[in-house]
Amino acid sequence: MRNLFLFLTLPLFILDQVTKQWTVTRFAHPEVAGPTHITVIEGWFDLVRVHNTGVAFGMGNGARGANYIFGAISLAALALIWWLWRTDAFPTKLSRVAVALLVAGILGNLVDRLARGYVVDFLSVDLKFMQWPAFNVADASICIAAVCLFLSAFQKIPVVPEKAAT
Secondary structure: OHHHHHHHHHHHHHHHHHHHHHHHHHOOOOOOOOOOEEEEEOOOEEEEEEEEOOOHHHOOOOOOOHHHHHHHHHHHHHHHHHHHHHOOOOOOHHHHHHHHHHHHHHHHHHHHHHHHOOEEEEEEEEOOOOEEEEEOHHHHHHHHHHHHHHHHOOOOOOOOOOOOOO
């Protein structure tokens, strides 16, 4: 787990925090006049500044106590992941990579909730048939982790040879 933490979780967590800090310093607060976006790919992809106290797709955003509730859920999820890891619940490489991604995402958004009182979202994608809700590196890590966990459920669990009787 240490290698996954050092080479996947930690770099993604740092990238998430650096990009969110850049967003906060580059764009005006959503309630204040100032620069609102940077177009990266015209009509498809923009950088923006959105504050979110909810979860995926803005669900629960602005609800009273949402930030505290989702912060507590994040802490509970981290505790459950730690316990599951200790009980060898992630036997495949893909499932362990998924957990490393999941932890990076949970920690990234949890730090925002604790330090800022909201999660900073800044990636905005227009799919033409719908405007995808703004997201961040942590959100992307969590979504990729979910796909990896799903796929790992179909993997054959590696057989560990038993130690020879002495």
